[in-house]
Amino acid sequence: MLDESARLMTVLRPVRAGNAFEETVERLLQAIKLGVVAPGEKLPPERELAVRLGISRVTLREAIRALQEAGYLDVRRGRYGGAFVTYVPPRPADGDLRRVVADMGTADLTDALTFRMAVECGAAQVLAGTPLTADRRAVLERRLADLNAASLEDYRRLDTAFHLSIAELTGSPLLAAACADARLRVSDLLNAIPMLQVNLDHAATQHRAIVAAVVAGDPDAARRAVAEHLEGTAALLRAFLS
Amino acid sequence: MLDESARLMTVLRPVRAGNAFEETVERLLQAIKLGVVAPGEKLPPERELAVRLGISRVTLREAIRALQEAGYLDVRRGRYGGAFVTYVPPRPADGDLRRVVADMGTADLTDALTFRMAVECGAAQVLAGTPLTADRRAVLERRLADLNAASLEDYRRLDTAFHLSIAELTGSPLLAAACADARLRVSDLLNAIPMLQVNLDHAATQHRAIVAAVVAGDPDAARRAVAEHLEGTAALLRAFLS
DNA sequence: GTTGATTGGGCTAGTCTCAGACCATTGATG
DNA sequence: CATCAATGGTCTGAGACTAGCCCAATCAAC
Numbered sequence: 001m002l003d004e005s006a007r008l009m010t011v012l013r014p015v016r017a018g019n020a021f022e023e024t025v026e027r028l029l030q031a032i033k034l035g036v037v038a039p040g041e042k043l044p045p046e047r048e049l050a051v052r053l054g055i056s057r058v059t060l061r062e063a064i065r066a067l068q069e070a071g072y073l074d075v076r077r078g079r080y081g082g083a084f085v086t087y088v089p090p091r092p093a094d095g096d097l098r099r100v101v102a103d104m105g106t107a108d109l110t111d112a113l114t115f116r117m118a119v120e121c122g123a124a125q126v127l128a129g130t131p132l133t134a135d136r137r138a139v140l141e142r143r144l145a146d147l148n149a150a151s152l153e154d155y156r157r158l159d160t161a162f163h164l165s166i167a168e169l170t171g172s173p174l175l176a177a178a179c180a181d182a183r184l185r186v187s188d189l190l191n192a193i194p195m196l197q198v199n200l201d202h203a204a205t206q207h208r209a210i211v212a213a214v215v216a217g218d219p220d221a222a223r224r225a226v227a228e229h230l231e232g233t234a235a236l237l238r239a240f241l242s
Numbered sequence: 243m244l245d246e247s248a249r250l251m252t253v254l255r256p257v258r259a260g261n262a263f264e265e266t267v268e269r270l271l272q273a274i275k276l277g278v279v280a281p282g283e284k285l286p287p288e289r290e291l292a293v294r295l296g297i298s299r300v301t302l303r304e305a306i307r308a309l310q311e312a313g314y315l316d317v318r319r320g321r322y323g324g325a326f327v328t329y330v331p332p333r334p335a336d337g338d339l340r341r342v343v344a345d346m347g348t349a350d351l352t353d354a355l356t357f358r359m360a361v362e363c364g365a366a367q368v369l370a371g372t373p374l375t376a377d378r379r380a381v382l383e384r385r386l387a388d389l390n391a392a393s394l395e396d397y398r399r400l401d402t403a404f405h406l407s408i409a410e411l412t413g414s415p416l417l418a419a420a421c422a423d424a425r426l427r428v429s430d431l432l433n434a435i436p437m438l439q440v441n442l443d444h445a446a447t448q449h450r451a452i453v454a455a456v457v458a459g460d461p462d463a464a465r466r467a468v469a470e471h472l473e474g475t476a477a478l479l480r481a482f483l484s
Numbered sequence: 485g486t487t488g489a490t491t492g493g494g495c496t497a498g499t500c501t502c503a504g505a506c507c508a509t510t511g512a513t514g
Numbered sequence: 515c516a517t518c519a520a521t522g523g524t525c526t527g528a529g530a531c532t533a534g535c536c537c538a539a540t541c542a543a544c
Binding site for chain 2: 504508511512
């Protein structure tokens with residue numbers, strides 16, 4: 001990765017990650033696992049969703065059927081029907097984390113963690129560096145409050161919502177997409193980490209620090225706060241690499 | 243973008259940017275415009291390139307033919323033949339910038355600038371935050387020296403190389419790809435900006451500051467140095483939005 | 485109940501894309 | 515000058531994907 005060919009690797013990477021079906025399954029799984037569509041809610045109607053995803057309804061339906069058979073969705077016909085999310089993130093059990101880490105491979109893991117660190121810090125910095133309108137500030141503080149009031153059941157979903165809103169509030173779709181992508185790549189890991197009260201308290205303090213720095217308009221502090229927050233996760237995961 | 247639906251927009255975005263042909267043209271144009279394949283050099287052989295891009299040779303050849311007809315490539319048959327890059331970035335003329343900005347639209351422009359700011363600052367921060375081996379440090383300083391010694395003809399290409407090596411040196415392919423993507427989205431803009439000596443001198447100072455901060459292992463300073471550097475470009479472009 | 489709007493289910497004809505094989509050209513090498 | 519390896523040029527049959535259409539089920543409203 002040190003020589004001239006690094007950029008060839010970067011730019012001449014695969015144009016498509018797989019076929020349309022696979023990519024669609026992946027994308028829907030994103031929406032479900034990131035909690036964009038919460039358990040009990042339903043996906044948009046097939047026709048609308050197909051347009052949004054830029055694929056045909058046939059392909060979308062194949063993907064939905066795969067997720068249905070895998071137990072993520074419950075599809076019901078007729079008016080007020082739809083594809084309802086049944087997936088509830090399982091409570092992490094001992095050994096889950098080690099298994100997930102082993103499944104990913106150390107290279108992908110460090111790549112994902114590095115990527116997440118860069119884009120989330122960048123997003124926080126950018127957001128802190130621009131004047132925050134009152135309503136945007138309200139959104140951020142609302143997400144923080146929601147997260148602090150969350151049950152264990154909802155915690156990961158609302159944590160995701162909080163983190164992603166930082167990127168969304170910058171107003172850059174590209175940045176929001178990058179952060180969503182980064183989050184997804186570590187979501188299996190996060191779901192496998194036991195949620196201990198001491199860790200949650202620690203995270204809550206860090207979340208408040210992030211919001212405070214953003215509201216104060218201090219890019220350096222925002223960057224540091226996010227970095228510190230993510231470093232906690234990274235350090236925990238790195239312990240499993242040795 | 244402030245409500246719940248922001249994440250729906252983010253996650254349920256199009257699965258594919260277009261058909262395989264269009265995406266391939268775009269990707270090859272990246273390689274050419276970013277100077278990954280310099281003028282006079284040739285692309286890898288079709289068979290190899292098709293495998294790398296994950297597409298069929300037929301589709302790749304259609305893309306190559308399009309770029310040939312558009313004047314970017316000169317394709318020669320036989321041994322030692324290949325698709326040679328003929329494109330040389332044109333010297334910016336007055337009015338180019340205004341036209342390019344108008345073509346992009348203000349929304350896409352601010353999106354691209356914001357995205358670039360976030361990922362490049364994030365990359366510099368990450369790189370500064372990890373111990374730099376001697377050879378990696380040498381690569382970075384080599385790129386800086388190359389850039390400082392560049393002719394006007396080579397400047398943009400080597401500037402790209404310098405900026406991208408920061409992301410590449412983090413060792414994260416995802417981050418490298420994000421930075422390459424960000425750079426590409428502003429490359430037409432950068433190419434339309436007249437290269438004035440005073441600006442080049444200014445940029446050179448900032449580039450040195452970035453390298454110094456990275457080498458010193460100071461993430462905050464690195465982040466600030468990159469932010470300041472990119473802010474110059476952004477400010478110049480924003481002037482065309484009013 | 486009947487109706488009507490909304491939603492999933494399914495079919496078909498046509499286009500895009502692919503894998504693989506074979507042909508044509510070039511030019512360094514012996 | 516003949517050879518041959520590397521490279522672009524071309525064809526074909528199969529599979530993936532799409533657009534558009536109509537059918538079937540459901541359920542609130544009347």
